[in-house]
Amino acid sequence: MTTATTKVWDTLLRDAKERLADAQPYVKEGKVVAAEDAVKLLEAVIRPGDKVNIEGDNQKQADFLAECLCKVDPAKVHDLHMVQSVLSLSSHMDIFEKGIAKKVDFSFSGPQGGRLAEFVNEGKIELGSIHTYLELYGRYYMDLTPRVALCVGYQADKNGNLYTGFNTEDTPVIAEATKFRQGIVIAQVNEIVDELPRIDIPGDWVDFVIQSPKPFYCEPLFTRDPALITDSQILRAMMVIKGIYAEYGIQRLNHGVGFDTAAIELLLPTYGEELGLKGKICNRFILNPHPCLIPAIESGWVESIHSFGGEIGMDKYVKARPDVFFIGPDGDMRSNRCYSQMAGHYAIDCFIGGTLQIDKYGNSSTATATRIAGFGGAPNMGCDAKGRRHATGAWTKCGEEYAMGPELYGDMPRGKRLVVQLQETFREKLAPGFVDQLDAVKLQKTANLDIPPVMIYSDDLTHIVTEEGIAYLHKCGSMAEKMAAIRAVAGFTKVGLEEDPAETEKLREKGIFKTAEDLGVDVSKANRNLLAAKTVHDLVDWSGGLYNPPAKFRNW
Amino acid sequence: MADWKELEAKSFYEATARERAIGMVDEGTWTELAGPKDRLTSPHLPVLGEAVEFDDGVVTGVGLVGKHPVFVASQEGKFIGGAVGEVHGAKIVGAFLLANQVYDKIMAECPDEIEERRPAVVISFETGGVRLHESNAGLLAHAEFMDQIQGSKGKFPVFAVIGSKVGAFGGMGFVAAATDVIIMNTYGRLGLTGPEVIEQEMGKAEFDSADKALVYRTTGARHKYIMRDANYLVEDTIGAFHDCIGEVMDLGYAAIEKMRRIGNEELVDEQLALAELSVELHPKDSRDVWAYYGNENPEQLTEITTAEFLATAKRRP
Numbered sequence: 001m002t003t004a005t006t007k008v009w010d011t012l013l014r015d016a017k018e019r020l021a022d023a024q025p026y027v028k029e030g031k032v033v034a035a036e037d038a039v040k041l042l043e044a045v046i047r048p049g050d051k052v053n054i055e056g057d058n059q060k061q062a063d064f065l066a067e068c069l070c071k072v073d074p075a076k077v078h079d080l081h082m083v084q085s086v087l088s089l090s091s092h093m094d095i096f097e098k099g100i101a102k103k104v105d106f107s108f109s110g111p112q113g114g115r116l117a118e119f120v121n122e123g124k125i126e127l128g129s130i131h132t133y134l135e136l137y138g139r140y141y142m143d144l145t146p147r148v149a150l151c152v153g154y155q156a157d158k159n160g161n162l163y164t165g166f167n168t169e170d171t172p173v174i175a176e177a178t179k180f181r182q183g184i185v186i187a188q189v190n191e192i193v194d195e196l197p198r199i200d201i202p203g204d205w206v207d208f209v210i211q212s213p214k215p216f217y218c219e220p221l222f223t224r225d226p227a228l229i230t231d232s233q234i235l236r237a238m239m240v241i242k243g244i245y246a247e248y249g250i251q252r253l254n255h256g257v258g259f260d261t262a263a264i265e266l267l268l269p270t271y272g273e274e275l276g277l278k279g280k281i282c283n284r285f286i287l288n289p290h291p292c293l294i295p296a297i298e299s300g301w302v303e304s305i306h307s308f309g310g311e312i313g314m315d316k317y318v319k320a321r322p323d324v325f326f327i328g329p330d331g332d333m334r335s336n337r338c339y340s341q342m343a344g345h346y347a348i349d350c351f352i353g354g355t356l357q358i359d360k361y362g363n364s365s366t367a368t369a370t371r372i373a374g375f376g377g378a379p380n381m382g383c384d385a386k387g388r389r390h391a392t393g394a395w396t397k398c399g400e401e402y403a404m405g406p407e408l409y410g411d412m413p414r415g416k417r418l419v420v421q422l423q424e425t426f427r428e429k430l431a432p433g434f435v436d437q438l439d440a441v442k443l444q445k446t447a448n449l450d451i452p453p454v455m456i457y458s459d460d461l462t463h464i465v466t467e468e469g470i471a472y473l474h475k476c477g478s479m480a481e482k483m484a485a486i487r488a489v490a491g492f493t494k495v496g497l498e499e500d501p502a503e504t505e506k507l508r509e510k511g512i513f514k515t516a517e518d519l520g521v522d523v524s525k526a527n528r529n530l531l532a533a534k535t536v537h538d539l540v541d542w543s544g545g546l547y548n549p550p551a552k553f554r555n556w
Numbered sequence: 557m558a559d560w561k562e563l564e565a566k567s568f569y570e571a572t573a574r575e576r577a578i579g580m581v582d583e584g585t586w587t588e589l590a591g592p593k594d595r596l597t598s599p600h601l602p603v604l605g606e607a608v609e610f611d612d613g614v615v616t617g618v619g620l621v622g623k624h625p626v627f628v629a630s631q632e633g634k635f636i637g638g639a640v641g642e643v644h645g646a647k648i649v650g651a652f653l654l655a656n657q658v659y660d661k662i663m664a665e666c667p668d669e670i671e672e673r674r675p676a677v678v679i680s681f682e683t684g685g686v687r688l689h690e691s692n693a694g695l696l697a698h699a700e701f702m703d704q705i706q707g708s709k710g711k712f713p714v715f716a717v718i719g720s721k722v723g724a725f726g727g728m729g730f731v732a733a734a735t736d737v738i739i740m741n742t743y744g745r746l747g748l749t750g751p752e753v754i755e756q757e758m759g760k761a762e763f764d765s766a767d768k769a770l771v772y773r774t775t776g777a778r779h780k781y782i783m784r785d786a787n788y789l790v791e792d793t794i795g796a797f798h799d800c801i802g803e804v805m806d807l808g809y810a811a812i813e814k815m816r817r818i819g820n821e822e823l824v825d826e827q828l829a830l831a832e833l834s835v836e837l838h839p840k841d842s843r844d845v846w847a848y849y850g851n852e853n854p855e856q857l858t859e860i861t862t863a864e865f866l867a868t869a870k871r872r873p
Binding site for chain 2: 227528534535551552553554555556
């Protein structure tokens with residue numbers, strides 16, 4: 001008997017080679033596989049129990065490959081563990097219904113949130129964890145590396161080089177994690193061409209390319225029609241500009257998606273200009289190409305924008321503004337969700353966005369009792385980055401005001417990210433925006449989650465803005481004081497009715513709660529006349545005809 | 557008065573029902589009738605636990621355009637989509653009844669001046685038709701509107717002004733079609749069955765209601781103008797509608813009567829010929845029809861300004 005056993009160090013590679021060999025019958029030229037062979041290809045390269053990624057986020061989707069995965073024979077391919085950003089197409093859920101996949105780790109489920117909750121209840125899905133985007137990408141490089149990734153791009157050549165262009169989004173982070181652990185990368189593209197405008201993903205990271213029968217699906221999630229912005233949103237936007245952006249000199253920021261932030265964007269060239277703030281606030285954004293930002297860009301407010309993803313119809317406009325956006329040598333923008341999230345975590349001074357519910361302690365969530373929705377990237381930006389070590393004016397000022405700071409780190413100077421939640425005291429259908437307990441707590445029980453899905457925790461939240469005014473929560477020296485400040489902005493909700501006017505008066509004196517009047521905001525001016533653009537068509541005009549809105553936003 | 561200029565310059569599409577009502581008549585002549593102070597609210601909504609509004613979603617009143625007493629009913633889409641309930645309907649019928657009284661009075665006291673003093677009724681449509689919470693009353697109201705419009709023939713003109721967010725759909729699409737004159741801005745939409753309902757009944761392949769561009773070029777003002785379903789297409793200001801009403805009144809009643817799209821055998825034949833043409837032409841899209849009527853670049857017709865459109869668009873003969 002020999003004493004030295006030979007340890008095999010390349011099992012992953014051997015396995016990959018086996019799979020590639022099984023796929024060979026379907027390969028035509030180079031790395032090209034025909035769309036009609038896609039299902040067979042998936043059956044050849046995916047093994048039961050594999051971790052599989054279907055690329056997709058809140059914008060672009062590898063929809064054709066997702067549908068193909070639904071059509072594989074569950075006898076051959078089953079028990080898959082899906083590791084992917086979103087569950088937002090019905091095909092993403094169908095693979096569980098058909099017994100092809102059984103477990104999921106993800107970050108956002110949007111439209112499929114209700115169905116996901118049902119599946120979890122019925123035991124059709126084993127729910128791993130709900131992540132933020134960046135957190136999930138991190139785990140691709142730790143314990144959730146995809147064995148097979150189903151990616152999506154605009155174009156490929158026969159050698160597998162990909163052009164993902166304007167909508168590059170998650171592709172690099174997925175392809176790199178998969179390929180550098182000897183996984184299999186398959187890409188659907190709108191067309192296979194001889195020459196690409198540029199190479200976003202090198203061909204040796206990609207094993208197969210398939211021209212999909214239809215262009216990939218892309219959701220214009222970040223487009224808001226200015227025609228639907230209300231006076232109440234305009235009032236809150238005025239308060240934000242005067243009471244937060246001007247007050248702290250916010251220059252680097254992210255705007256969450258929604259009408260509230262769209263209103264802020266459309267007020268910069270009007271109200272912002274009137275307050276003389278140009279050049280002093282809103283210079284640099286981590287942001288998708290929001291059409292509502294066009295007037296501010298055109299008026300010279302914005303120096304730079306890096307984008308998570310591309311927004312439908314904005315490609316020509318973005319291309320024509322290379323000083324502002326991140327443009328490749330070919331002239332087109334490259335978005336990158338991972339880098340944008342990284343910048344959003346470390347390099348912005350302020351995150352501002354909306355939510356569904358804020359509890360009496362200041363925790364907020366968009367979860368409801370019957371939907372498992374997840375939060376995508378909001379928590380990466382809606383938190384104080386503890387690893388941050390560079391100082392800016394806004395960050396330093398907020399840190400100086402942080403009343404709990406001395407309790408946590410003595411007299412050591414330290415800054416703080418501004419994390420702002422815009423909230424209407426009563427939302428659609430009179431649902432209260434402030435609650436005693438978040439629905440997320442109920443959801444934890446019904447969906448058997450490890451912890452309630454909280455989007456932004458109270459200790460990260462610095463400001464709440466409602467039509468009642470602004471609560472400067474980081475200035476509160478205790479939880480009791482913070483709860484009083486929340487009651488002050490909570491209006492006629494049950495939480496707000498607990499307000500003690502004498503206590504609120506004290507908070508006003510301390511500058512912890514400010515009404516529109518305290519801020520010098522003229523409420524009578526809070527109407528749609530203040531918007532730099534009132535319709536989608538106005539945005540097209542501002543862009544000089546470069547913005548080409550998708551059909552669902554064209555009311556002409 | 558600066559405020560008046562502001563009102564007349566304001567976007568009709570953006571305006572509230574009250575702003576639209578006040579702006580349809582001459583400066584300083586508006587009186588609201590059965591307004592919020594009278595608190596005429598729906599008796600049906602509270603039973604269903606729904607909130608009421610003190611004007612039941614329609615602003616009614618009277619003012620002058622030149623010497624013409626003009627009775628205005630202006631629907632507010634923000635209240636239950638501008639849907640017609642019992643009180644809402646009664647208020648609009650009330651405007652017709654008053655117009656009749658004024659007409660009779662002028663004819664009795666100064667019949668020679670009827671042409672310059674002829675009253676008018678203006679309905680600013682923003683509605684999907686019947687309010688489902690009180691649908692019987694709402695349907696009856698529709699019948700009464702039709703009755704009133706019929707009764708107005710030979711006496712005074714009825715204007716439909718359309719250009720607000722909801723458009724004019726459902727039963728009120730019929731009512732609008734039955735008026736003498738239809739004025740729209742580029743955002744106006746006029747139809748019977750709403751886009752979502754068509755999709756629900758006939759499928760997405762037949763009509764994709766999420767494709768707003770498709771919805772607009774099928775139900776929107778530019779198509780209606782080319783087809784002569786709308787008589788006038790005006791700029792999107794309250795003043796443009798106001799001016800248009802004044803100009804039409806100046807044309808005299810005989811000319812106005814010719815603007816109708818239905819109401820006599822000749823017009824019925826014309827509509828039937830159109831139905832035949834559509835079978836023959838089998839258009840896949842409004843643009844096919846625009847091209848048929850001689851518009852060489854139909855896809856451009858939705859991209860240009862209203863002024864450019866009015867200068868270039870070729871209408872159905």
